[in-house]
Amino acid sequence: MKKILDLLSEEMGAAFEAAGYDAALGRVTISNRPDLCEYQCNGAMAGAKQYKKAPIMIANEVAEKLVGNAAFKEVVAVAPGFLNLKLSEEYLLDYLKGMESDAKFGLEVPQNPKKIIIDYGGANVAKPLHVGHIRSAVIGESIKRICRYAGHDVIGDVHLGDWGLQMGLVITGVQDRQPELVYFDENYEGEYPTEAPFTMTELEEIYPAASARSKEDAEYKARAMEATFKLQNGVRGYRALWKHILDVSVTDLKKNYGSLNVEFDLWKGESDVHDLIPDMVKYMKEEGYAYISDGALVVDVKEETDTKEMPPCMILKSDGAALYNTTDLATILERMNIYHPDMMVYLTDKRQDLYFEQVFRCARKTKLVTPETDLKWIGFGTMNGKDGKPFKTRDGGVMRLETLIADTKEEMFRKIKEGRDISDEEAMQIADIVAVAALKYGDLSNQASKDYIFDIDRFTSSEGDTGPYILYTIVRIKSILAKYKEQGGNLAETKLQVAQSDAEKALMMQLSQFNAMMNSAFEEIAPHKVCAYIYDLANAFNHFYHDTKILVEENETKKSGWIALLVLTRDILETCIDVLGFSAPEKM
Numbered sequence: 001m002k003k004i005l006d007l008l009s010e011e012m013g014a015a016f017e018a019a020g021y022d023a024a025l026g027r028v029t030i031s032n033r034p035d036l037c038e039y040q041c042n043g044a045m046a047g048a049k050q051y052k053k054a055p056i057m058i059a060n061e062v063a064e065k066l067v068g069n070a071a072f073k074e075v076v077a078v079a080p081g082f083l084n085l086k087l088s089e090e091y092l093l094d095y096l097k098g099m100e101s102d103a104k105f106g107l108e109v110p111q112n113p114k115k116i117i118i119d120y121g122g123a124n125v126a127k128p129l130h131v132g133h134i135r136s137a138v139i140g141e142s143i144k145r146i147c148r149y150a151g152h153d154v155i156g157d158v159h160l161g162d163w164g165l166q167m168g169l170v171i172t173g174v175q176d177r178q179p180e181l182v183y184f185d186e187n188y189e190g191e192y193p194t195e196a197p198f199t200m201t202e203l204e205e206i207y208p209a210a211s212a213r214s215k216e217d218a219e220y221k222a223r224a225m226e227a228t229f230k231l232q233n234g235v236r237g238y239r240a241l242w243k244h245i246l247d248v249s250v251t252d253l254k255k256n257y258g259s260l261n262v263e264f265d266l267w268k269g270e271s272d273v274h275d276l277i278p279d280m281v282k283y284m285k286e287e288g289y290a291y292i293s294d295g296a297l298v299v300d301v302k303e304e305t306d307t308k309e310m311p312p313c314m315i316l317k318s319d320g321a322a323l324y325n326t327t328d329l330a331t332i333l334e335r336m337n338i339y340h341p342d343m344m345v346y347l348t349d350k351r352q353d354l355y356f357e358q359v360f361r362c363a364r365k366t367k368l369v370t371p372e373t374d375l376k377w378i379g380f381g382t383m384n385g386k387d388g389k390p391f392k393t394r395d396g397g398v399m400r401l402e403t404l405i406a407d408t409k410e411e412m413f414r415k416i417k418e419g420r421d422i423s424d425e426e427a428m429q430i431a432d433i434v435a436v437a438a439l440k441y442g443d444l445s446n447q448a449s450k451d452y453i454f455d456i457d458r459f460t461s462s463e464g465d466t467g468p469y470i471l472y473t474i475v476r477i478k479s480i481l482a483k484y485k486e487q488g489g490n491l492a493e494t495k496l497q498v499a500q501s502d503a504e505k506a507l508m509m510q511l512s513q514f515n516a517m518m519n520s521a522f523e524e525i526a527p528h529k530v531c532a533y534i535y536d537l538a539n540a541f542n543h544f545y546h547d548t549k550i551l552v553e554e555n556e557t558k559k560s561g562w563i564a565l566l567v568l569t570r571d572i573l574e575t576c577i578d579v580l581g582f583s584a585p586e587k588m
Contacts, residue, residue, distance in 0.1 A: 001108060003106075003516040005028055005039075007095075008028040011026075011069060012027070012041050012043070012083070013027075014026070016047075019061040022050070025041075025047045026062075027043060029042075031084070036084055037076070037084035039085040039086075039087065040082060040085060042083075045080070045081045054080075056077060060077045063077045063083060070088060070091055071091045072088055072091075074086035089499045090498060092499065093499070096508055097496055099512070099514065099568070100564075104515075105514050107150070116155070116341060117155045117339060117343070117344045119140075119157050119347065120140020121158035121159065121264060122160075122348065124166060125160055125246055125249035125253075126206070127204065127207055127249075128252075129257075130398045130400055131391050131400075132390075134401055135380045135381075137262045138444060138581065139380055139448050141263070142440075143345065143347070143378075144156045145579040146579050147522060149518065150519070156263070157267075159268060160268070164270065165228050167227075168228030168229075169207060169224045170207050171224075172220070172227050173207065173209060174197070181197055183241040185237065186237065192236075196247065196248050198244070200249065232274060259402070260436060260439070260581070261436060273331050274330075276330045276333060276334060280333055281315060281326075283366075284315060284366055285297075289366045296316060296317055298315060299365065299366060301361035303361070310358070313325055315362075325358070328359050336373070341373065342374060343374040344373070344374070345377075346377045347377075350379025353379055357377075378449075378525060380448045381448070381451035382451045405439065411456055412438060412468075413427055413431035415460060416588070430587070433583060433584070436582045437467030437468065437577070437582040439459065439467075440582050441466060441531060441582070442458075444530075445465060445531035445532070448528070468588075469538065470534055470535070470584075471577075471584045472588055473538040474574060475587055477570045478570065478587075481566060487551070491567055494561070496561055497557065497561025497562075500558065503543050507537075507540040507543075507544045508565065510536055510537045511568060511572060514533070521579075534573055534576045538573070541566075550562050550566075
């Protein structure tokens with residue numbers, strides 16, 4: 001189904017052509033002066049120089065060609081040459097009926113869907129998730145859902161940090177605590193225990209202690225590096241212990257990500273491509289891409305058009321050790337071999353822009369990807385406290401993500417209970433749902449690349465541009481529809497009608513923009529566009545609601561039309577919050 005602006009532009013283009021001008025001048029946009037008109041066309045202004053004619057003359061001629069046009073209720077040429085447009089209510093009704101009958105409300109599904117891999121999350125095993133992890137998880141999950149809704153085949157990969165020195169540090173920390181474990185007996189040939197010899201809480205104590213000690217104790221660091229070497233070279237006990245670390249960590253990560261409605265299709269990590277690295281390095285050497293520089297193996301990625309310094313991409317350090325670059329390139333190689341993606345999207349902190357520029361250039365230069373493969377990196381800003389600095393606990397420490405979620409749920413619970421007769425159990429069930437919306441909407445309503453202030457009071461407010469406000473709007477609609485059914489109404493039998501008021505027409509016009517917005521959110525990989533749309537839609541609905549006595553209307557045809565409009569509004573709002581990664585309760 002075509003976007004409404006495209007259809008109106010076609011009508012306007014035909015009028016320009018009929019008046020003897022280029023049809024391309026007929027592009028219609030949403031009015032920037034809603035007090036004057038609903039849509040506008042500035043083509044006469046653009047065509048004045050081309051046709052050596054006053055723009056108002058062109059505009060008047062085009063307006064004449066649109067007299068009686070079914071799409072427009074009003075076309076007015078305004079000096080110096082603008083065309084101010086008002087949409088026909090009948091035309092708008094027909095458009096909404098088309099949306100209503102379409103599975104995706106008029107969003108065109110691609111004939112050739114893309115295979116897209118989204119790399120987000122980026123958690124490290126044996127470490128708790130902290131507030132710094134929220135943006136990658138929340139933004140990545142929404143992008144995955146937007147791409148899927150747009151009709152593409154999407155795979156979300158958490159890409160765990162599960163390899164390297166951090167694993168050696170954890171293993172050494174475990175050995176210091178429990179040296180008697182069979183994992184450290186290299187002569188042991190039996191089966192290893194199925195139960196892990198530690199809990200997640202213990203792992204979270206072990207890693208920071210081992211990391212801190214390694215920075216002060218050279219001998220301890222050497223032991224950790226030896227443990228890393230043994231792990232990566234397949235020593236049985238170390239591999240078995242590492243498997244326990246992974247299992248315990250992933251179980252905890254799934255619980256924490258799950259509390260934010262974040263799910264991954266793949267739980268792969270750096271370890272998955274360890275065995276691919278030797279052959280990849282050999283290939284890069286043999287094909288002449290990689291060479292030794294100051295002892296390290298590097299690939300030049302500088303281009304003639306560069307205006308700033310572009311360092312080589314390091315493949316191996318001088319001691320032969322792999323780096324993040326190495327595992328990321330090997331991961332690209334693995335993904336191309338297994339999934340053949342058309343696009344790979346990466347989400348990380350925006351300070352990693354140079355790193356990803358190097359890795360992507362190296363992947364292209366060494367032909368790890370095809371020329372058509374689209375590699376995208378989205379750098380996100382920081383979640384800051386009210387002081388404008390990265391968000392911390394009251395004592396200045398890094399806040400755990402589960403603590404942030406729990407605090408938000410607690411605040412939401414308090415607000416739901418305030419002045420209301422509701423059981424604690426029911427209030428907590430609602431708070432769980434609304435708190436996730438508050439957190440996610442608070443993040444996603446900002447452009448990803450920008451920093452934002454985390455303000456729990458504002459995010460949990462039911463007024464303003466917030467998640468709870470959107471949910472309150474949906475719940476209000478659900479309540480009206482439930483009462484309509486109690487009155488004996490049948491939602492399936494309701495039919496959209498021509499708008500009876502300005503508020504009703506404004507709501508219908510906002511609904512008509514859904515497919516254009518969703519297409520734009522996909523093309524620009526921009527969840528904040530969905531947030532902006534549903535905030536405007538919620539406002540349009542609430543204005544209509546306050547202006548219209550729906551359930552007491554005696555004219556059944558009118559009432560039926562309004563109820564049908566509410567059903568469509570509810571369905572589009574719920575579709576939008578689903579692609580943002582949260583849901584609405586039945587009541588609040």
